[in-house]
Amino acid sequence: MSAPHLPLGEGAEFDAIRAMLDEWGPHAVGVGDDAAVVAVPPNEKLVVSTDASVEGVHFRREWMTAAQIGQRAASGALSDLAAMAATPLGILLALSVPERWRDELPELARGVGVAAVAARCLIVGGNLTRGTDLALTITVLGCTAVPLRRAGMRPGDRLFVTGRLGGPGAALRALLAERPPGLTHLERFVAPIPRLDEARWLAEHGAAAAIDISDGLLADGAHLARASAVSLAIDLAAVPCVDGVLPSEAATSGEEYELLVAVPDDVELDVAEFRRSFGIDLTRIGVALAPAGDPVLVDGRAPSVFGHDHLR
């Protein structure tokens, strides 16, 4: 993974790639061959996920700078590695770029680079094409000896959530209504933080299953419940919220990139140590039950609203 870039050819495509490589400096390696070559550590498995961020679907241009769009797209993709407690190895960036975005490519690239540096991984490849929408399709590569999966939870496991929920949803509601969002809410929307180190700590301390909350706590809780063939009983009052957001809003708020984690009942979890280590909360919000028809129960009832469906 330490190969220098290959010399690139001439033309607009390669000029654009060169401008992006200038932004990335030493944080991109080996770009320019037909494919990237990545060493996976012995005795670990590759963990890989691909995620798209499309203008008009996942964001609007007026909401964020180009660098924020790039950083948010890469952070969202990296969050899927966090959900598996994997260590990031590399990022591939496939860009679809309309003419009107051409001049913003270096800034978009810079944002992707910021996310890569924060995750301590390299940009190892990508693709560039024209398109009607600006779209960033980001593939993230990671590794782990023991992935933390969605299946693996059992009745009796306690449910924890990292951080505080509701910020991105509150920002999104304000942006869609053309009201100015609260600054802390907006920060959570434009610059989500993949909980990579937190996930590995949780896996090392006995967590049995996890998911990242990209579709909302209840929607992703239902995914986790179905995967593990349990039901989740969530105590709405316990859901940790950012200021200015109700628990009922926080529970259905997507784009969070916090983690929902199941921990077996007999595992001691030092929540104070977690808070000291990472500067965010780890909050118990419920328990897994034997499957009860509904995948999620909130204060004992099936919720009417869950979260986000990407084809709605």
Next chain:
Amino acid sequence: MSAPHLPLGEGAEFDAIRAMLDEWGPHAVGVGDDAAVVAVPPNEKLVVSTDASVEGVHFRREWMTAAQIGQRAASGALSDLAAMAATPLGILLALSVPERWRDELPELARGVGVAAVAARCLIVGGNLTRGTDLALTITVLGCTAVPLRRAGMRPGDRLFVTGRLGGPGAALRALLAERPPGLTHLERFVAPIPRLDEARWLAEHGAAAAIDISDGLLADGAHLARASAVSLAIDLAAVPCVDGVLPSEAATSGEEYELLVAVPDDVELDVAEFRRSFGIDLTRIGVALAPAGDPVLVDGRAPSVFGHDHLR
């Protein structure tokens, strides 16, 4: 990699994913977690590439069936593994789907599945979103102990090309002019064959560098030359063409997915055995020279036209 799929949730997004999984049957595994987990064989490296196929840029709807669009996109992505002489491990399919394409998703998926089966690899994950363009961004995972790179060619190496060139370019010219393309030309355009087994044979028999000809022989020859810091002298009359295509057309025709390979002068290559094994030609078309200013010389002169620039 043999895990069953996780139970999926409700809603249009998951219905669409279920319809695709029905098409793939046993050729997709472990779909539905936050990320895919893939074992890379001990002592081999991961080889990974991402490639996009966008409606209006790479194809038009009226040119192909949905299944052909899926198969062509996946085969084109797999060709990047062939160019590295890697063995395919898995495919991730990120789809951007406009409303007008929604009903075609199972057929698109079927075509991707056909390409995966032909390459003897599995579909291990993906992403689904709305978008203005139909776009298939396909990430391919492969492995090899010794990747066949673009750099590695030396002056004196002989240049070989697999198969016969010019078919996809001839089909594309006809389609763009709204003339009916020749059927054999169209077949080469809609159903390219990634030269995976051929590439591994070539690597095992001493090839020093390779590239797949997705941008055209001269354009990709120039990439190979720059990467290896040599110049390529190509004998135009030697370029193997499909019927009805001139060598000058075949040399600048993109979307080929044949391989351009450099073989050291002292390596014996049994071209007849190659033809017997794979049913296609392996043709010597030139030689690598010490760098001479121009990356490619055709019959001793720098060409005026090379091939395709994705941002033109």
